[in-house]
Every structure is written in structure tokens, then in C-alpha cells.
Amino acid sequence: MEVDAVVVGSGPNGLVAANLLADAGWETLVIEATPKPGGAVRTEELTAPGFRNDVYSAFYPLGAASPVLAGLGLEEHGLRxxxxxxxxxxxxxxxxxxxxxxxxxxxxxxxxxxxxxxxxxxxxxxxxxxxxxxxxxxxxxxxxxxxxxxxxxxxxxxxxxxxxxxxxxxxxxxxxxxxxxxxxxxxxxxxxxxxxxxxxxxxxxxxxxxxxxxxxxxxxxxxxPEGGAGRLTDALVNRLTAKGGEIVCGTPVTEVTLSGGRAVGVRDADGRTVRARRAVLADVPAPVLYRDLVGAEHLPARLVSDLDRFVxxxxxxxxxxxxxxxxxxxxxxxxxxxxxxxxxxxxxxxxxxxxxxxxxxxxxxxxxxxxxxxxxxxxxxxxxxxxxxxxxxxxxxxxxxxxxxxxxxxxxxxxxxxxxxxxxxxxxxxxxxxxxxxxxNHSLVEGSINAGTAAIQQQLFFRPVPGLGRADTPIDRLFLASASAHPGGAVHGAPGSNAARAALARDGWAGSVYRATVRAAHRAVYR
Ligand SMILES: Cc1cc2nc3c(=O)[nH]c(=O)nc-3n(C[C@H](O)[C@H](O)[C@H](O)COP(=O)(O)OP(=O)(O)OC[C@H]3O[C@@H](n4cnc5c(N)ncnc54)[C@H](O)[C@@H]3O)c2cc1C
Structure with a gap:
């Protein structure tokens, strides 16, 4: 299978990223490890019939105020x-x-x-x-x-x-x-x-x-959201599929496939591969992306050692x-x-x-x-x-x-x-x-709910590790789209939006200049 972009993980950030790429006309596939989309934004009857329980997050001040979510017009897709x-x-x-x-x-x-x-x-x-x-x-x-x-x-x-x-x-x-x-x-x-x-x-x-x-x-x-947190996910999913995007669930991604120093797709737990013509966006915590899906051998040694200090x-x-x-x-x-x-x-x-x-x-x-x-x-x-x-x-x-x-x-x-x-x-x-x-939710590693501490040593250009504070990674066309990226946890969609913008910029008319600038900055940061 081949698409323009693969988004790994269907949390709010992954779904926001996928929506923005679909808006740009990209053929976009979201791959989710668990049986249902939404990450930490889901609702189920957990306790008794007729009781709708938010499985994870529930109140959304940042979601309601977020210019990113406002820009998606989710009310037109059922959010109230x-x-x-x-x-x-x-x-x-x-x-x-x-x-x-x-x-x-x-x-x-x-x-x-x-x-x-x-x-x-x-x-x-x-x-x-x-x-x-x-x-x-x-x-x-x-x-x-x-x-x-x-x-x-x-x-x-x-x-x-x-x-x-x-x-x-x-x-x-x-x-x-x-x-x-x-x-x-x-x-x-x-x-x-x-x-x-x-x-x-x-x-x-x-x-x-x-x-x-x-x-x-x-x-x-x-x-x-009226009806449960999951209605926010439903709105994001409805909007995405209306734009031609696709989601597959129950499919853990085990590897970001690389060729010539760039991300070219993903491999899942059953060994199936999906090729990404333009970008791979990862809505997973930074240590999971770098250590498990990419592998230390493909990354600058300095970044790998910085990950040892990730909190x-x-x-x-x-x-x-x-x-x-x-x-x-x-x-x-x-x-x-x-x-x-x-x-x-x-x-x-x-x-x-x-x-x-x-x-x-x-x-x-x-x-x-x-x-x-x-x-x-x-x-x-x-x-x-x-x-x-x-x-x-x-x-x-x-x-x-x-x-x-x-x-x-x-x-x-x-x-x-x-x-x-x-x-x-x-x-x-x-x-x-x-x-x-x-x-x-495979991203809630050992019960951490925000993909990394909010302490100041891991904010802005220290998030997730000292660097540019941007979604770009040292691997060309691979972007970090999760709450591990600036500006961090809560449901506001900003990391997803930033990753989608970076992917579009990398693929745009000035893409080679963009890439050269990011690469030079990464060389300085990880030398
Ligand atoms: C109990 C709890 C309460 C919270 N309360 C609030 C709240 O009230 N308000 C608020 O704003 N925020 C709250 N949060 C925080 C908020 O939910 C998160 O910051 C937000 O969901 C992060 O979004 P995300 O898209 O980065 O990641 P997530 O929502 O965690 O989604 C990541 C998705 O990626 C999938 N994934 C991981 N690894 C792989 C893989 N290898 N292959 C495929 N898929 C993969 C996961 O299964 C998951 O579905 C709460 C979180 C929790 C857990």
C-alpha cells in the first residue's frame, strides 16, 4: 500500500495532523495500535449500562480556546x-x-x-x-x-x-x-x-x-463534549474521512522504515508495510518514536544520550x-x-x-x-x-x-x-x-498521561530533548506529532498541527531550503 502520509497513532494530535494533511489534498492514512481511534479522548460504558464514562480525558478548556481546533470547524462535524x-x-x-x-x-x-x-x-x-x-x-x-x-x-x-x-x-x-x-x-x-x-x-x-x-x-x-469525550474524536474522524482520509485500528506500528536517511513508510506488528511518499508523522511519545520505531543506530548519538535524561x-x-x-x-x-x-x-x-x-x-x-x-x-x-x-x-x-x-x-x-x-x-x-x-492507549507509558513532564527543563526548545522545539526530527520527512512535542500535553491539537505544517513545508516549493536549514540546525544541536 502507498499513500502520501502515514500518521502513527490516532490521538487528538494524530487526528488533527491527518485532517490538516487531508485538507492539503494529501492521501493520508492513520494507523492506530488499539481497536478504537481517539487515544486519550474516548468514551465507553465502563461502569453500568446507560453510564457513559470518559475513559481518559474529560474537560477541555484548552480545546475550547485552541485556535487549532477552532480552525477545523468541528461543530459542523457533530461537536457540541x-x-x-x-x-x-x-x-x-x-x-x-x-x-x-x-x-x-x-x-x-x-x-x-x-x-x-x-x-x-x-x-x-x-x-x-x-x-x-x-x-x-x-x-x-x-x-x-x-x-x-x-x-x-x-x-x-x-x-x-x-x-x-x-x-x-x-x-x-x-x-x-x-x-x-x-x-x-x-x-x-x-x-x-x-x-x-x-x-x-x-x-x-x-x-x-x-x-x-x-x-x-x-x-x-x-x-x-455533549455525549462524551469520544464525540470530539468522532468529529475529528468524521471530518477526516469526509476529506478522503482513512484510519485503520488494531495495528501497532513497530518500525518507521528508512531509506537514504529519510522516512519512507512504516511496518506493522504483522510485518506489513505501508509506503509514505511524502511524510511519516508520529503521534507517539518521543522515546517510543526514537528508540522503538526508528532505532538508536539511525540517530545522532547526542540525541540518543539526551533521551536518557527524558523525564x-x-x-x-x-x-x-x-x-x-x-x-x-x-x-x-x-x-x-x-x-x-x-x-x-x-x-x-x-x-x-x-x-x-x-x-x-x-x-x-x-x-x-x-x-x-x-x-x-x-x-x-x-x-x-x-x-x-x-x-x-x-x-x-x-x-x-x-x-x-x-x-x-x-x-x-x-x-x-x-x-x-x-x-x-x-x-x-x-x-x-x-x-x-x-x-x-499505548502512549500512556507506565501510566504517564502527558508524554513527558511539564517541568521547565522539558519545555519550549527543551521539549522533548534539547533541540529546536519543533516537530522536525533528524530523519528527513519524519515528524513528531504527539504531546511529547512543544507545547505539550492536553487536548488542543497544537503538536499535531505543528507536525502537519512542518511536513507541508518540507514538501512545498521551498522544501529543499527548509530541509537544508533544519539539517544545519540539527547538526549544530546534536554535534
Ligand atoms: C486519565 C487522563 C486524563 C486526562 N485529562 C485531561 C483533560 O481533562 N483535559 C485535557 O485537555 N487533557 C487531559 N489529558 C491529557 C490528554 O488526553 C493528552 O495530553 C492528549 O490526549 C495527548 O494527545 P496525543 O494525540 O498526543 O496522544 P494520545 O491521546 O495518547 O494518543 C496517542 C495514540 O497513539 C497510539 N499509539 C501509540 N503507539 C502506537 C504505535 N506503535 N502504533 C500505532 N499507534 C500507536 C495510542 O494507542 C494512542 O491511541 C488526560 C489524559 C489522561 C490519560
């Missing part, structure tokens, strides 16, 4: 966003909570309960965000370095403010919270949101992630529940939030991050919990709740079923503490530890 009555709640150990709403004044009232100055602090922060939002989001999702959007951002901010924004990128969530806010509530919004990455509140760079998600939560909320993000345990009624929170307003952060205050979050850094399983897990029926009533029968929570554990631990069940029980204890009677509502539950997560 739904919102919970409130965006998120962070519940403190003593049952106080801070609530974020898309209504700025409602969030302001909530943070003011901790310190009344924070109502104005929040309004001011939101006003600054609105000013830089568009060029900033554009700079995040465009190929590195983002010359045009960076210049627009600089023009909007001027020298003095740009310098301070650059400084902000390095701050911890605790430090940024102290600089911007006076009370524990607003500070917790930043720190809790930073925990959507693998960064604790005292890790450099965690501040900007917490800030970005908090500001997006204010602006676009934490929306979910994965923490492993994950996820539990889905079918509940016979909504969660009976002691603080009733928490029931309105789609996303709930629960189990720790700021120092508690720091302790959990420290446990993970020391390789210890946190005794009291911190949970990111989703009340899915609250966000989208189609997820389960009327009067019930489809809920999930995940928590991080150190990589490299063994999780036999009995240990996994005990950890799930501990997660339930955390919820029960703040919602007495929760356990009595459980009509079904499904537990996935690191091994189960990876079995369902």
Missing part, C-alpha cells in the same frame, strides 16, 4: 460543548471551598470569602489576561519559535511588561499566588489547576500553568463510578462544579508533590474529580451521576488488583469525608491503574 453550572471547586480539608464560575463576579465573591481584596485582584488579573489572551494563545499553539504571534504579544505588552511576563513563566504556583492574591482561595485556584500537570505548587514553572487554566476557566470554562510525568490511577444520585457534598454548592479538586490545601498539595518526587505513594491522595452528568446530562440516566477521579502515584510501582482496589478505596474515603453517604451511591465502578491505562 456543554458546561456545568460552575467551572470548578477546590474543597479544603475543613470543607471550606473556593468556587470558580464563568461569571466573573461569582468567582470574585468566592475568592473574597477568603480575603476581600481578592475580588479586585481577580478582576484586575482577568482584565490583563483579556488583553494578552489572543496573541498568547496563538504563541502557545504555533510552531516554535512563534515569531509573528510573539511579535504581536510584544507589541501588546511593550518591553517592560514582556520582561515581567517572561519572569512569570518561571514562578512557582505558590509564588505567583502570593504575588497576585492575598487569600487562600484564589491562591488555591492557581495551585490546584497547576496540578493538572505533574507540577506541584513549589516547582518552577507551575505558576503559569495554574494561571493559564484559571484564566481559561474564567473565559471559556472547562467544557465537555516522564507521574503515573496515574483513575476510577470511574456509576452513582445512583449526585454526590452529597457537605458544601452543597460544590455539586454545581464540573471539576472538583479535593484532598489537600496548598501545603497539602506541596506534600503530595514531595511524596511523588521521593517515590512515595501519597497516603491521602489528591483527586481531580469530574461530575460528568452535572456537566452534560446525556452522560447517565436522569437523577444519577457519572463521575470519575484520578490521582497520581510514582512511576515504576507494581499495582496488582488487590493493591489497586485498596488505593481506589482510599480515593473513595477522601470523597466520603466531604460527602458523607457517597459510598452508598456506588452502583458500579471501574479502576484503571498504570498498566490498564497503557493497555488501552
Amino acid at each position: 460543548w456543554r458546561h456545568a453550572p460552575a467551572v470548578l471547586a477546590h474543597v479544603l480539608p475543613d470543607d471550606r471551598y473556593v468556587l470558580q464560575s464563568r461569571d466573573l463576579e461569582r468567582t470574585a465573591r468566592s475568592v473574597a470569602e477568603f480575603d476581600e481584596r481578592d475580588a479586585d485582584n481577580l478582576r484586575a488579573e482577568h482584565a490583563s489576561w483579556r488583553r494578552l489572551r489572543e496573541p498568547l494563545l496563538d504563541a502557545i499553539v504555533r510552531p516554535f519559535p512563534p515569531v509573528r504571534s510573539g511579535a504581536r504579544l510584544f507589541k501588546t505588552l511593550g518591553t517592560a511588561e514582556s520582561l515581567r511576563l517572561a519572569r512569570m513563566l518561571t514562578l512557582t504556583a505558590r509564588g505567583l499566588g502570593k504575588e497576585k492574591f492575598d487569600g487562600a482561595g484564589a491562591r488555591l485556584l492557581l495551585a490546584g489547576n497547576a496540578m493538572h500537570t505533574d507540577l506541584g505548587p513549589d516547582q518552577a514553572g507551575s505558576g503559569v500553568f495554574g494561571w493559564l487554566l484559571t484564566m481559561l476557566g474564567q473565559d471559556v470554562g472547562f467544557p465537555v 516522564w510525568d507521574d503515573a496515574t490511577i483513575k476510577v470511574d463510578w456509576a452513582l445512583s444520585s449526585p454526590i452529597p457534598w457537605s458544601a452543597a454548592e460544590v455539586g454545581q462544579a464540573g471539576t472538583v479538586h479535593i484532598g489537600a490545601d496548598l501545603d497539602g498539595l506541596a506534600g503530595i508533590a514531595n511524596d511523588l518526587a521521593c517515590g512515595r505513594v501519597p497516603h491521602d491522595p489528591f483527586l481531580l474529580l469530574g461530575q460528568m452528568t452535572t456537566a452534560d446530562p446525556t452522560r447517565s440516566p436522569a437523577g444519577t451521576e457519572s463521575a470519575w477521579a484520578y490521582t497520581h502515584v510514582p512511576r515504576g510501582e507494581s499495582w496488582p488488583d488487590s493493591r489497586l482496589r485498596r488505593h481506589a478505596d482510599r480515593m473513595e474515603e477522601v470523597i466520603e469525608r466531604h460527602a458523607p453517604g457517597f459510598r452508598d451511591l456506588i452502583a458500579g465502578r471501574a479502576i484503571a491503574g498504570p498498566a490498564q491505562l497503557q493497555k488501552g
Whole structure:
């Protein structure tokens, strides 16, 4: 078989890349290892009949704000966003909570309960965000370095403010919270949101992630696709196939085939080959692409040794529940939030991050919990709740079923503490530890959910290893299209879009100049 481009992996990034190549008229084939497309964006009945559970990811602030996804017009292919009555709640150990709403004044009232100055602090922060939002989001999702959007951002901010924004990128969530806010509530919004990455509140760079998600939560909320996360995948697949693209599932790719230093196709686990006339795009983690699919012998020695220092993000345990009624929170307003952060205050979050850094399983897990029926009533029968929570554990631990069940029980204890009677509502539950997560999505290596840490030593031109921060690899016409590439994890489609743009540029009228430039840059970087 021969096509213009093969995309290995059908996660959101692979599907975005395939869509953009199909838009350019390329004959595009996506090859997926598991039986279903979507990567970490899938929905199944995991717990009980009539309960639609998101198998992995669920809330998409970055997806809703992403210029890349907006450009695909997925609403025309069936995507419809739904919102919970409130965006998120962070519940403190003593049952106080801070609530974020898309209504700025409602969030302001909530943070003011901790310190009344924070109502104005929040309004001011939101006003600054609105000013830089568009060029900033554009700079995040465009190929590195983002010359045009960076210049627009600089023009909007001027020298003095740009310098301070650059400084902000390095701050911890605790430090940024102290600089911007006076009370524990607003500070917790930043720190809790930073925990959507693998960064604790005292890790450099965690501040900007917490800030970005908090500001997006204010602006676009934490929306979910009506009918389940899988509907986002359906929209991407429908759009792709309408443009003539094809997907085959249940076919693990085992090798990127090379000839004369360029990628010319792939080989699958059954030994079948597909030839790619123009490009191979890999929506798989960088170590998997370089070590397993390409092979160290075809790569610069410096890149191979850099891979030894590649840092994965923490492993994950996820539990889905079918509940016979909504969660009976002691603080009733928490029931309105789609996303709930629960189990720790700021120092508690720091302790959990420290446990993970020391390789210890946190005794009291911190949970990111989703009340899915609250966000989208189609997820389960009327009067019930489809809920999930995940928590991080150190990589490299063994999780036999009995240990996994005990950890799930501990997660339930955390919820029960703040919602007495929760356990009595459980009509079904499904537990996935690191091994189960990876079995369902080959890219979730040992339960890591974002194809590499979000820490600053692995961001921008350090992602996935020191280099250009671009999708181009040292192999001609082979592009890294996964969350391992800049700008990293979450469902926004940017790595896929960047890889497709690079493939099109390499194949365009100035392709040989493009190739020569990239090759010269790679020589300098990997010499
Ligand atoms: C439990 C969990 C919760 C999350 N929550 C959120 C959230 O709420 N919001 C959010 O924005 N993000 C969330 N994320 C992160 C987000 O889902 C990922 O960052 C995103 O899916 C990355 O997309 P991707 O296309 O790079 O990779 P993936 O979605 O991981 O897809 C990669 C695909 O490639 C396939 N593959 C791997 N190797 C091969 C091979 N050799 N041959 C063929 N196919 C292969 C895999 O099977 C998989 O289907 C979550 C992730 C997890 C796991």
C-alpha cells in the first residue's frame, strides 16, 4: 500500500495532523495500535449500562480556546460543548471551598470569602489576561519559535511588561499566588489547576500553568463534549474521512522504515508495510518514536544520550463510578462544579508533590474529580451521576488488583469525608491503574498521561530533548506529532498541527531550503 502520509497513532494530535494533511489534498492514512481511534479522548460504558464514562480525558478548556481546533470547524462535524453550572471547586480539608464560575463576579465573591481584596485582584488579573489572551494563545499553539504571534504579544505588552511576563513563566504556583492574591482561595485556584500537570505548587514553572487554566476557566470554562469525550474524536474522524482520509485500528506500528536517511513508510506488528511518499508523522511519545520505531543506530548519538535524561510525568490511577444520585457534598454548592479538586490545601498539595518526587505513594491522595452528568446530562440516566477521579502515584510501582482496589478505596474515603453517604451511591465502578491505562492507549507509558513532564527543563526548545522545539526530527520527512512535542500535553491539537505544517513545508516549493536549514540546525544541536 502507498499513500502520501502515514500518521502513527490516532490521538487528538494524530487526528488533527491527518485532517490538516487531508485538507492539503494529501492521501493520508492513520494507523492506530488499539481497536478504537481517539487515544486519550474516548468514551465507553465502563461502569453500568446507560453510564457513559470518559475513559481518559474529560474537560477541555484548552480545546475550547485552541485556535487549532477552532480552525477545523468541528461543530459542523457533530461537536457540541456543554458546561456545568460552575467551572470548578477546590474543597479544603475543613470543607471550606473556593468556587470558580464563568461569571466573573461569582468567582470574585468566592475568592473574597477568603480575603476581600481578592475580588479586585481577580478582576484586575482577568482584565490583563483579556488583553494578552489572543496573541498568547496563538504563541502557545504555533510552531516554535512563534515569531509573528510573539511579535504581536510584544507589541501588546511593550518591553517592560514582556520582561515581567517572561519572569512569570518561571514562578512557582505558590509564588505567583502570593504575588497576585492575598487569600487562600484564589491562591488555591492557581495551585490546584497547576496540578493538572505533574507540577506541584513549589516547582518552577507551575505558576503559569495554574494561571493559564484559571484564566481559561474564567473565559471559556472547562467544557465537555455533549455525549462524551469520544464525540470530539468522532468529529475529528468524521471530518477526516469526509476529506478522503482513512484510519485503520488494531495495528501497532513497530518500525518507521528508512531509506537514504529519510522516512519512507512504516511496518506493522504483522510485518506489513505501508509506503509514505511524502511524510511519516508520529503521534507517539518521543522515546517510543526514537528508540522503538526508528532505532538508536539511525540517530545522532547526542540525541540518543539526551533521551536518557527524558523525564516522564507521574503515573496515574483513575476510577470511574456509576452513582445512583449526585454526590452529597457537605458544601452543597460544590455539586454545581464540573471539576472538583479535593484532598489537600496548598501545603497539602506541596506534600503530595514531595511524596511523588521521593517515590512515595501519597497516603491521602489528591483527586481531580469530574461530575460528568452535572456537566452534560446525556452522560447517565436522569437523577444519577457519572463521575470519575484520578490521582497520581510514582512511576515504576507494581499495582496488582488487590493493591489497586485498596488505593481506589482510599480515593473513595477522601470523597466520603466531604460527602458523607457517597459510598452508598456506588452502583458500579471501574479502576484503571498504570498498566490498564497503557493497555488501552499505548502512549500512556507506565501510566504517564502527558508524554513527558511539564517541568521547565522539558519545555519550549527543551521539549522533548534539547533541540529546536519543533516537530522536525533528524530523519528527513519524519515528524513528531504527539504531546511529547512543544507545547505539550492536553487536548488542543497544537503538536499535531505543528507536525502537519512542518511536513507541508518540507514538501512545498521551498522544501529543499527548509530541509537544508533544519539539517544545519540539527547538526549544530546534536554535534
Ligand atoms: C486519565 C487522563 C486524563 C486526562 N485529562 C485531561 C483533560 O481533562 N483535559 C485535557 O485537555 N487533557 C487531559 N489529558 C491529557 C490528554 O488526553 C493528552 O495530553 C492528549 O490526549 C495527548 O494527545 P496525543 O494525540 O498526543 O496522544 P494520545 O491521546 O495518547 O494518543 C496517542 C495514540 O497513539 C497510539 N499509539 C501509540 N503507539 C502506537 C504505535 N506503535 N502504533 C500505532 N499507534 C500507536 C495510542 O494507542 C494512542 O491511541 C488526560 C489524559 C489522561 C490519560
